[in-house]
Amino acid sequence: MKIAFAASEVFPYAKAGGLGDVVGALPNELSKLGHEVKVFLPKYNTITDAEYKLRHLPELGEIPVQIAGKSYIVRVYSSSQPGSNVVFYFVDCPHYFCRYEIYTNDKDEDERFILFSKSVIEILQRLQWAPDIIHCNDWPTGLIPLLLRENYGWDSLFRNTAAVFTIHNIAYQGRFAKDVFIKSEFDSKHALPGGIAEYHGDINFLKTAILTSDIINTVSETYARELLTPEYGEGMNHYLSLRQNDFYGILNGVDYNIWNPKKDKNIPFNYSMNDVSSKIKNKKVLLTRLDLPFDENIPLIGIVSRLVEQKGFDLINSGIDQLMKLNAQWVILGNGQEIYEKMFRKMVKKYPKKVSVYLGFYDELSHLIMAGADIFLMPSRFEPCGLGQIYALKYGTVPVVRRTGGLADTVQDWNESLVSGKGTGFSFYDYSLTALVHSVRLAVNNFNNKSTWNKIQLNGMSKDFSWRKSAEKYVALYEKAAIKRRGQT
Numbered sequence: 001m002k003i004a005f006a007a008s009e010v011f012p013y014a015k016a017g018g019l020g021d022v023v024g025a026l027p028n029e030l031s032k033l034g035h036e037v038k039v040f041l042p043k044y045n046t047i048t049d050a051e052y053k054l055r056h057l058p059e060l061g062e063i064p065v066q067i068a069g070k071s072y073i074v075r076v077y078s079s080s081q082p083g084s085n086v087v088f089y090f091v092d093c094p095h096y097f098c099r100y101e102i103y104t105n106d107k108d109e110d111e112r113f114i115l116f117s118k119s120v121i122e123i124l125q126r127l128q129w130a131p132d133i134i135h136c137n138d139w140p141t142g143l144i145p146l147l148l149r150e151n152y153g154w155d156s157l158f159r160n161t162a163a164v165f166t167i168h169n170i171a172y173q174g175r176f177a178k179d180v181f182i183k184s185e186f187d188s189k190h191a192l193p194g195g196i197a198e199y200h201g202d203i204n205f206l207k208t209a210i211l212t213s214d215i216i217n218t219v220s221e222t223y224a225r226e227l228l229t230p231e232y233g234e235g236m237n238h239y240l241s242l243r244q245n246d247f248y249g250i251l252n253g254v255d256y257n258i259w260n261p262k263k264d265k266n267i268p269f270n271y272s273m274n275d276v277s278s279k280i281k282n283k284k285v286l287l288t289r290l291d292l293p294f295d296e297n298i299p300l301i302g303i304v305s306r307l308v309e310q311k312g313f314d315l316i317n318s319g320i321d322q323l324m325k326l327n328a329q330w331v332i333l334g335n336g337q338e339i340y341e342k343m344f345r346k347m348v349k350k351y352p353k354k355v356s357v358y359l360g361f362y363d364e365l366s367h368l369i370m371a372g373a374d375i376f377l378m379p380s381r382f383e384p385c386g387l388g389q390i391y392a393l394k395y396g397t398v399p400v401v402r403r404t405g406g407l408a409d410t411v412q413d414w415n416e417s418l419v420s421g422k423g424t425g426f427s428f429y430d431y432s433l434t435a436l437v438h439s440v441r442l443a444v445n446n447f448n449n450k451s452t453w454n455k456i457q458l459n460g461m462s463k464d465f466s467w468r469k470s471a472e473k474y475v476a477l478y479e480k481a482a483i484k485r486r487g488q489t
């Protein structure tokens with residue numbers, strides 16, 4: 001199959017969270033299965049030609065792309081990675097993509113991704129490459145299926161191109177003022193009350209994608225079920241219910257070439273489940289770097305996360321003093337909302353001997369924390385899949401998670417599977433401080449029972465969440481989408 005990916009994040013070029021990891025890995029796995037894959041992303045100013053070996057493609061010309069009748073020139077760059085047949089295409093339009101962050105609060109945020117979406121289609125035309133599948137990811141690419149079918153519907157090149165849309169996170173919907181329909185030039189009827197793109201008087205990119213893609217999926221089976229409920233659906237549950245027959249859950253995989261303590265280049269001491277003894281050396285290095293004392297009997301709890309409401313930090317906030325009574329040390333790496341950055345700053349000020357906080361995005365440190373921490377905490381209010389806990393499993397860093405979305409699908413509670421002895425971590429269901437503290441306490445207490453702890457670690461390290469199985473499920477999904485599209489043409 002020919003598969004085109006469109007996304008606002010692709011590791012190693014651009015990453016704000018797990019979306020980058022997924023679109024950095026899945027295309028390669030599909031390519032290994034014999035498919036022809038091209039990936040499209042914006043050329044942000046952080047993606048420098050020299051560092052990423054980008055090549056300008058003058059043969060594709062200077063592409064005029066319209067936003068509200070005004071023409072912007074787009075140039076195309078490309079790149080590939082050693083040992084992989086996937087080709088990456090970068091949409092270059094400095095006016096929109098030379099900004100301080102991948103996502104901004106600028107007033108033309110909608111225009112940035114309308115331009116990107118149209119550019120992907122324009123580039124496909126110039127390449128004269130008709131994908132069987134255009135795989136769109138999250139709201140920034142949410143208008144592609146509609147644009148493809150209607151604005152570019154005249155081009156028979158796309159007659160058999162099916163649109164698959166993956167919801168990585170329902171909380172980000174791309175909701176903007178109504179003039180999006182003028183900027184993107186889709187039919188104004190879609191912006192009328194009850195129209196495909198309209199949502200409470202605004203335009204909603206995600207809703208548009210849900211109603212116009214051939215197939216929709218999200219990134220775990222539990223989250224797929226949750227999304228159909230008002231509690232988790234964030235207003236989209238109704239539209240997803242309308243598309244229930246075309247809506248699936250496929251658990252993300254992880255790239256064990258990057259996230260594997262056996263060959264991780266970002267950690268000083270490699271180790272594996274055959275010999276976990278070097279893990280503690282990473283802990284020593286990490287603690288020295290953090291300026292915290294080392295004591296092998298005190299567990300180190302790690303958090304690596306976007307600091308946003310989704311991740312359950314208000315629970316931590318409500319019980320800092322209670323959590324600090326536990327005999328543990330803490331390391332937090334994260335960036336995001338000011339309220340949580342402030343909370344962690346306060347926490348480190350009050351408990352400097354127990355806590356270390358790094359506010360910012362720091363890829364190398366995230367690997368060292370995975371390797372050096374003993375416990376990985378992810379108390380999310382909701383979690384579509386979550387990759388952190390899956391990485392933690394492989395690093396023998398025992399996850400403590402709230403049992404929701406992908407966290408429920410990947411972490412097996414130790415206490416609940418005491419008889420089988422197959423548990424890989426600790427989990428709690430109620431979104432409450434009591435439940436959180438109870439689970440963290442259980443983990444801390446079990447840490448000092450070395451044989452139990454070692455068993456839990458090895459259970460986790462032996463789990464295999466590599467992409468192969470999930471990639472095969474995506475192929476099956478693509479086949480469904482292609483059949484559906486052919487049935488409609």
Ligand code: ADP
Nearest residue numbers: 017018305306334335360361362366386387388
């Ligand atoms: P989400 O996509 O909601 O952020 P995931 O668990 O799926 O959650 O993925 C998060 C990814 O982003 C992981 O690879 C994690 O290591 C990384 N990450 C999050 N915050 C930071 C940070 N401040 N510095 C480095 N990496 C981070």
Ligand code: GLC
Nearest residue numbers: 018019168383384385386387
């Ligand atoms: C989102 C979700 C996260 C998921 C990631 C990749 O940002 O919050 O749970 O793992 O996307 O799909």
